[in-house]
Amino acid sequence: MAAPGTNEPSSRVLFVEGGGLRGAFGAGVLESLLGAGHDAFDDVIAVSSGAPTAAYAVLGQIADGVRIWEQYTSGDQLISPKNLLRGAPLMDIDRLVNVFERVVPLAAERLATVRTRLWIGVTECRTGRGALVRATPSNLFSLLRATMALPVAYGRIVDVEGVPFVDGGVADAVPIERVTALAGGRTSRTHATRPLAILTQPRGYRRTSGRASALLMASTYWRWPALRGAIFARSANANRALDRVDALESSGALDVIRPTHPLSAKRLSTARPDIVASIDAGRAAGRAWVARAPG
Numbered sequence: 001m002a003a004p005g006t007n008e009p010s011s012r013v014l015f016v017e018g019g020g021l022r023g024a025f026g027a028g029v030l031e032s033l034l035g036a037g038h039d040a041f042d043d044v045i046a047v048s049s050g051a052p053t054a055a056y057a058v059l060g061q062i063a064d065g066v067r068i069w070e071q072y073t074s075g076d077q078l079i080s081p082k083n084l085l086r087g088a089p090l091m092d093i094d095r096l097v098n099v100f101e102r103v104v105p106l107a108a109e110r111l112a113t114v115r116t117r118l119w120i121g122v123t124e125c126r127t128g129r130g131a132l133v134r135a136t137p138s139n140l141f142s143l144l145r146a147t148m149a150l151p152v153a154y155g156r157i158v159d160v161e162g163v164p165f166v167d168g169g170v171a172d173a174v175p176i177e178r179v180t181a182l183a184g185g186r187t188s189r190t191h192a193t194r195p196l197a198i199l200t201q202p203r204g205y206r207r208t209s210g211r212a213s214a215l216l217m218a219s220t221y222w223r224w225p226a227l228r229g230a231i232f233a234r235s236a237n238a239n240r241a242l243d244r245v246d247a248l249e250s251s252g253a254l255d256v257i258r259p260t261h262p263l264s265a266k267r268l269s270t271a272r273p274d275i276v277a278s279i280d281a282g283r284a285a286g287r288a289w290v291a292r293a294p295g
Contacts, residue, residue: 011042013183013195015176018048018169020150020267022200024069024275027053027062028282029198029257029289034062036290041196043182045132045175047121047168050198051147052096055106055140058118064104069279072099074272079153091153091268097145108140119182121168121175122146125157128226130172133160151217151231153268157224166221171230174199174241176248197245198282199258206242207235257289 016026030053033039046054056065073096076082083092100106111118118135120143135143139160146158146165157164172178176197183195214235218228248254259281264274 011183012040012193013179014041014044014054015174015179015195015197016044016046016050016054017174017197017199018046018050018147019173019200020049021073021265021269021275022263022267022278023049023053024073024265024278025200025259025263025282025285026050026198027066027069028279028284029286030054030057030282031062031066031279032283032286032290036287038290038293041116043117043119045119045121045179045182046147047173047175048147048150050200051120051144051168052100052106054120055100055118055135055144058114058116059107059110060114061107064106066279068099068104069275070272072096072103074270074275076270079268079270089154089156091150093145093148093150093154096148097141100144101141106140108137111135111137111140120144120147121172122160122165123168123171123227123230125164125166125221125224125227128171128224128228128230130168130170130175130178131165132175132178151220155220157221164224166227169238170227170234171237172241173234173238174245176241176244176254180248180253194253194255196255196257199245199256200263202259202261203246203256206239209235255289257285259285 034057044054044058053065056062078096079091083090119132120135121130121132124131133143142160146160147168149156149158149166157166179195214232218231221227249256263278263281265278269275
């Protein structure tokens with residue numbers, strides 16, 4: 001199911017950004033917010049590595065979501081050249097999704113009954129456009145695999161209910177227009193109703209356009225011309241979204257929680273201390289936001 005437009009009733013919306021292993025920051029933020037009782041979201045939107053954390057949060061399992069980051073993402077558990085020797089991608093997303101399904105199980109069946117709707121951002125291969133797909137008990141694990149299907153590092157197409165998808169961060173890493181549309185489209189809101197975005201880069205960060213890296217990523221998808229176009233446009237599109245985020249935040253129409261400095265964990269980090277430090281940075285940022293939040 002695609003995300004509704006601005007004609008839908010307004011709701012309280014939370015967005016959780018990914019960014020590879022930087023997504024650990026979002027886990028710390030959500031642990032702090034939920035622990036302080038800030039859980040009254042009608043809709044949660046998440047992209048890439050922010051999506052599993054959002055799913056654990058929506059299903060009332062945030063402690064398990066933090067545990068995933070602490071125990072199952074470091075060393076060679078997720079990213080390792082040795083994966084290539086056994087026919088797996090450099091970033092073994094399939095192994096990680098198996099953790100979600102069987103090791104630290106997500107209670108996917110509860111998506112049918114929880115009040116919060118979970119939307120996961122993916123990139124549609126045939127059109128090269130970003131899409132928000134509502135997570136259900138039947139599609140959750142496929143959506144999680146799809147939104148984390150990074151070019152090159154994973155490099156595979158993921159079928160979700162007959163539609164081919166890859167990493168949500170390719171076409172719409174920060175789907176701010178969809179966030180505001182789902183929130184009702186209004187730009188004048190109170191603290192209790194305005195959207196909240198959890199980002200994983202400091203304010204002022206903008207992507208740089210690297211043609212060589214874009215060519216490498218695009219070469220993975222020679223059968224999908226629209227997807228290749230989205231890869232070449234990804235930095236410019238992401239930067240426009242970040243400009244829009246800053247404008248909305250400055251006008252008081254959007255709350256943003258983000259790190260004050262670059263995180264210890266980078267997109268492809270494998271060092272556990274860096275991942276744990278990024279979780280802790282998220283906890284601190286979440287506590288600071290709660291302390292500032294009215295009411």
